[in-house]
Amino acid sequence: MNVLEAKDVSLRFGGVEALKGVSINLKPNEILAIIGPNGAGKTALLNCICGFYKPQSGKIYFRGKDITNLPPHKRIEMGIGRTLQTPYMFHGTVYENIMVGYVVKNRSIWKNLTFKSMVEARRRAEELIDFVELEPYRDAIATGLPMGIRKRVELARVLMSDPDVLLLDEPTSGLSLDERRDMARYILELNEVWGKPIVLVEHEMYLVRDIAHRIIVLDSGVKIAEGSFEEIIKDQRVLEAYMGE
């Protein structure tokens, strides 16, 4: 069964058609990459899945359940986690920023005030700090940190809510070579060891080639190719979209 499915999703902003009947499906334990030139509709599609935009037509299913009309916070509670291209940091320390993720999923105020859940949240946050190697920054103010660190903080924050599916929007943009390598390792470990299915929107072709199991190419809101890296680079339409006519 597909973990996540979008069927014939179309999205319009006034006269601009961002998505024209795009369908994707995500299988369990899969890394699915969505690539395409600027303005192809990659981020718009992610926004439809997590509920920022409501598509004019089409349906979105999560574990077979129709979630097209659910608000974003309900979808997060169900287990859809998402990172942004430019991470947003709340004012506060790295540690506090990560802890926020716990409240998103465990919304009962009374439960959150118990000692037990505080211990649980703290333990979880520390495990994630260890996972994304943020120990030196634990007590640093998050807003002033470099991009590479903020991306890691955001990833840890999303993982705090223990999502079943991860939507990562350009996780390596603005990172140095070493940081990109680290990020690729986190993504692989999340997928292979933690068993999380991942949708990855990415510009970096080498990263996509090395870690994605399947690739979908969008151009001007239309899905133009789907398959393995070897398959899509042979596709004439993909070449045209990337190289120009």
Place this chain on the structure above:
Amino acid sequence: MSLPKAILEKIKDAPDWVKEYLKDVPEEITAVTWGEDIEIEFPEEDTFPKLLIKQAKVRGNDTALREKEFGIWQTITYKQFLDNVKKFSLGLISLGFEEGDKLVLIGDNRPEWMYTYLGTESALGIPLGLYQDNLPEQLLPLINNSKARWIYCEDQEQTDKIIRILDQLGEVEKIIVEDWTGMWRYREDPRLKDKLVSFREVQRLGEELLKKKPNLFEENVNSQNKKDLACFVTSSGTTGIPKLVMLRYESMLFMGLGMQKVVPMGPKDDYYSFLPFAWIGEQMMAFSCGLTAGFRINFYEEPETVWRDFREVGPTIMFAAPRIWRDIVAHIQVKIADTGWLRRKIFESCMKIGYKKVDLEFKGQPIPILLKFAHKLAYWFVFRWVLDKVGLKRMRHCFTGGAQVSIDDFRFLRAMGVNIKQIYGQSEIAGISVLHRDDEVDPWTAGKPLPRTVVAITKSGEIISKSPAVMSGYYDRPHSKDVVNGWLYSGDYGMVNEKGHLICVDRMDHMITLTDGTKVAPQHIENMLKFSPYVREAWVLDDGRPYLCAILNIHPENVGKWAEDHNVPYTGYVDLSQKPEVIDLLEGIVRSVNERLPENMRIKKFMSLYKEFHADDDELTRTRKLRRDFLRKKYKPLIEALYSDAREVEFLGEVTYEDGTRDRVKIKMEIRWIE
């Protein structure tokens, strides 16, 4: 060897053991000094594992180790410490570890490093710690020379290094990996399938064996005594591939116990372990002193958080290399320079009092009671708060050794009331053999020998020493001539002053003799140059030449900042190092150093090198000492140019760009003459 008259006169009243030692001194000596006449009694538990068992029995629930994990200091008691060692040791045996096997340890300071070290010893094997920042090709000869079949790697990074040289290594039985992060795919590799094993897995196997043979561990431990080999330690390696020093428990414990006779340490002390365990200094503190004195050993969370955790621990005992003290002093200096006008003025006037006091102390003169009182006030109202910020507030005894300390740093710290003392020693004598006593600290000397240790100077000026701490020899060089009749030849040039303090000048083979016969210790001049924040490394040249020259490395951050402040645009290190303005800056530094030197020891020419000396390029040792012979070969054209009429020199050098790629390019460097 018959002793000269002056020596015989000097040892007339010496204790018998000194005379006994001097009977078989292998060559004529010109000076001698010895430590206190205190009997050093070995405890009944005369090996490290035995001492651990005893500590666990006597004070099992006391804290032995502390490690920061999940942001909280986690406590490990002696009972848990022993339990971990026991399980690991038995686990090794059930994997086929045999008596006399060697195990190489590569990794950061962690409790697991200590478990592995002691576990290997109690499985009747020999541990060898290697520096964790060694490159694979630097590890290769060391592992092969030690004939180690077992390797402990801390994490994926170290494991990757071993995998890269696996084909060239001899037979490798198992690679034990402590932190499995990022390693989930490694078991799929057919080359590694039978070799990789996690630390926890070894301990689990040990638990199983413990159920079957509950007394095996104790039997193994009790079958050893102080005459057995405790470990291999690498020598410093300034001249080539580091040699493997064989040390017995006797040597290690003699050194540790002897040190405690002059520096009392106890269970209430805190020690912070952050320098590489491969260094003898760290092993001697953690094992030789730690297991006998029973102080707490604290570990950092990550290498990046060393200084934050250092402050949280606030250690009471510390032993570090001069470069660490340089960092601490520079940190304080920078913070003071950044603070407000009033605070800075207060600090500076207190430092004046501090300097006044230490200068009298250094001369051995009595300190006036008023000055003593003023210093107390300065300490309690100013210094203590500053020291708290860097984590030195609780420090009782701290030591610097391993290389020449800068006199200025030493004076600075003592003026602030930090009880820093110099020590002298080497791996070959299980750590240290000479140190300052509390009441006679002198920045120009290394102090007096440890109790029951004799140090002498040969006719050629070499420091030789004898005590039960001297090594049994080099494992990979059985015929070396470094130990004769129990006397250890250090290769250091030194002298003994009238107070019986040892002065270590420099390495014997580093001493420079100019054509007019002047003897120069380059390290001394290099340290004077390096006290400037703009000079990262200095290399003074050269033996058999008419005058001295220097090749300097600029400090990239500090000179970079200076260039920004003075509107000097630059692109990278290569460009910055050759800017005429920067060379003018360096000229000023060289000139001010020259003013403090005698006429014939002044630097006549210098140049700023296009790159920094780096241990990855074999130019420095891992403890940041210059490898002069290697440098001489590598930079031969530069040396030739310095001693010619040239005003500039071209060199085909390797350049590393910001993105990590390397390239060979011709670089023009200016030779600045100082008239």
